Amino acid sequence: SLIKECTQDLSTSHELPPMEKKWIIDMLEYNVKGGKMNRGLMVVQSGEVIIRSQGREPSEDDLKKLAVLGWCIEWLQAWLLVADDFMDSSQTRRGQLCWYKKEGVEEIAINDAFLIEMLVYRVLKRHFWTEPYYVDLLDLFMETTFQTECGQLLDLQCKNIGLEDFTYKRWELIVKYKTAFYSFYLPVALGMAVAGIKNQSAYDAAREPLLVMGVYFQAQDDYLDAFAPPETLGKIGTDIQDKKCGWLFVQAYHDLCTPEQKAFLDEHYGKCKVQTEEEKKIKAIYEEIGLQKKYEDYEQKSFQDIMAYQSQVVEAGLPWEIIEIFLKKVYKRSK
Amino acid sequence: SLIKECTQDLSTSHELPPMEKKWIIDMLEYNVKGGKMNRGLMVVQSGEVIIRSQGREPSEDDLKKLAVLGWCIEWLQAWLLVADDFMDSSQTRRGQLCWYKKEGVEEIAINDAFLIEMLVYRVLKRHFWTEPYYVDLLDLFMETTFQTECGQLLDLQCKNIGLEDFTYKRWELIVKYKTAFYSFYLPVALGMAVAGIKNQSAYDAAREPLLVMGVYFQAQDDYLDAFAPPETLGKIGTDIQDKKCGWLFVQAYHDLCTPEQKAFLDEHYGKCKVQTEEEKKIKAIYEEIGLQKKYEDYEQKSFQDIMAYQSQVVEAGLPWEIIEIFLKKVYKRSK
Numbered sequence A, B: 001s002l003i004k005e006c007t008q009d010l011s012t013s014h015e016l017p018p019m020e021k022k023w024i025i026d027m028l029e030y031n032v033k034g035g036k037m038n039r040g041l042m043v044v045q046s047g048e049v050i051i052r053s054q055g056r057e058p059s060e061d062d063l064k065k066l067a068v069l070g071w072c073i074e075w076l077q078a079w080l081l082v083a084d085d086f087m088d089s090s091q092t093r094r095g096q097l098c099w100y101k102k103e104g105v106e107e108i109a110i111n112d113a114f115l116i117e118m119l120v121y122r123v124l125k126r127h128f129w130t131e132p133y134y135v136d137l138l139d140l141f142m143e144t145t146f147q148t149e150c151g152q153l154l155d156l157q158c159k160n161i162g163l164e165d166f167t168y169k170r171w172e173l174i175v176k177y178k179t180a181f182y183s184f185y186l187p188v189a190l191g192m193a194v195a196g197i198k199n200q201s202a203y204d205a206a207r208e209p210l211l212v213m214g215v216y217f218q219a220q221d222d223y224l225d226a227f228a229p230p231e232t233l234g235k236i237g238t239d240i241q242d243k244k245c246g247w248l249f250v251q252a253y254h255d256l257c258t259p260e261q262k263a264f265l266d267e268h269y270g271k272c273k274v275q276t277e278e279e280k281k282i283k284a285i286y287e288e289i290g291l292q293k294k295y296e297d298y299e300q301k302s303f304q305d306i307m308a309y310q311s312q313v314v315e316a317g318l319p320w321e322i323i324e325i326f327l328k329k330v331y332k333r334s335k
């Protein structure tokens, strides 16, 4: 496995003692597994679809490369989540305790997040060093990381601004950067790179519908944070407690609430703990004002927006299927 | 300035609102300035010395490139320290409050550390994208980062092991990785890269004495943490409170203490707060057992060890001066 491969020589190359080597292996096992692996599989699927659209069957080597890059996104996501859970003081993730909450881990989780980040680049070096597109891969991972960090900054700054600044526009900006680039654009872009696509305009054409999809995906995530049972979610939703600029809140606060409901949000949003009466009341307000319906309308609208990109994608020489397969998956999740 | 250069286009390229752009600028100003800039200056000086040893005068372009790389190390150090201070729960740094201790920052400091890390790669891309050694620069920064993170892991794991495992060998391993690579080898290696040096053996020859110097440098840092006044140190030394595997402790515990002194260390090391009677007593023990003298002996020995590398460095085609200038600075610091 990749974990073995990228840790086995650390005893000699980096003089790492057995305990620290075991720490890194256990830390990787704990954090890179147990997810739905959507992003990793997207790399493989988009790569396959594009290569077939070029009139050839993916080789063993293509499939190996796509699988490695798929794992690289999963590892990227792993460190993003380790750091995010620490910053958000989250309790659980994927149905287990957050890594930093484990005894003996705590603040070491921060260094662990940085370590996983560098291990991704070590994997890339090992597998792609001699490829002509190696620098492009590095560039893609680094640019996407930076975009995600900009999104995290926008998200984290919400603690320093007032609720009146939690606008729909701000929400959209946050989620585009903190989620859409790494979760939707990056997997497809990596598939394109392995398929040998070089012209920037093809990457641009794919990016637009994928970002719309990614933004919708986060709306779904925000919706589920409030309304999905914790067993389904794999964690306890804390967006209300954490004063998150979520899709539900921005609609409620600026568009749909009565003055009394808005006053209740002003008084309790971001101040009430998870599962208190106040938090439940906020969720009840969300239901009363018809956010369920508004969410369904938004879902349909974003679906149609994506479909409108079909000709642009095809004209860029890409098979529409690379968008369609993920479209089906994402829009099935909530139904 | 570099800060302006790498933030000015974020409003458009990354749709960053004014508040977040200002945050990044302020955050950089706060964390990359105010240091002694030793590492940054080392890049410029080693580059100049090597280029002159090649029989030419450094061009404007050489000097510009060396200065940019110098700042890149300072920025690398900035994010390492932002993250380190958070993980160590430190209070002050360079005579001011640690970044994460500022009101409104707290956990955002973690994302800020990741942001600075990526900004370094954006600076490298902007200035070196077309250079034949661009990938080598990326590789050098990434490998050094990984080494430093391994060192941090070794350091942080000290909270999970017993004092009997705080050996001199472990101390040496920790500091070689967490300090010596990025503080001593990286600056010289960057100077060599700009000077056009390509053969790996020259880098290997330079690395050995520089790592010895870096290890001594950290011994000095550990020594000063206990014995330098906070005004000189720019922060309050917390190594005893933090149960650090420091140069003073490993000597004391395993070699120099009486059973009674050792028992006192067992009882209070890593458990007493800064400036309590117990912490002062531990420092008094360090003095009683003659650690001052032992430190001076170690200083002299490491100095001689470095001098013994002279022929090896010269045979690799490098001017001995690149070692000597830093040797003089580092060994002057404590006198």
Ligand SMILES: [Mg+2]
Pocket: A084, A085, A088, A090
């Ligand atoms: Mg979170």
Ligand SMILES: [Mg+2]
Pocket: A084, A087, A088, A155
């Ligand atoms: Mg978060």
Ligand SMILES: [Mg+2]
Pocket: A221, A222, A225
């Ligand atoms: Mg969520």
Ligand SMILES: [Mg+2]
Pocket: B084, B085, B088, B090
């Ligand atoms: Mg520290």
Ligand SMILES: [Mg+2]
Pocket: B084, B087, B088, B155
């Ligand atoms: Mg530390």
Ligand SMILES: [Mg+2]
Pocket: B221, B222, B225
């Ligand atoms: Mg220190």
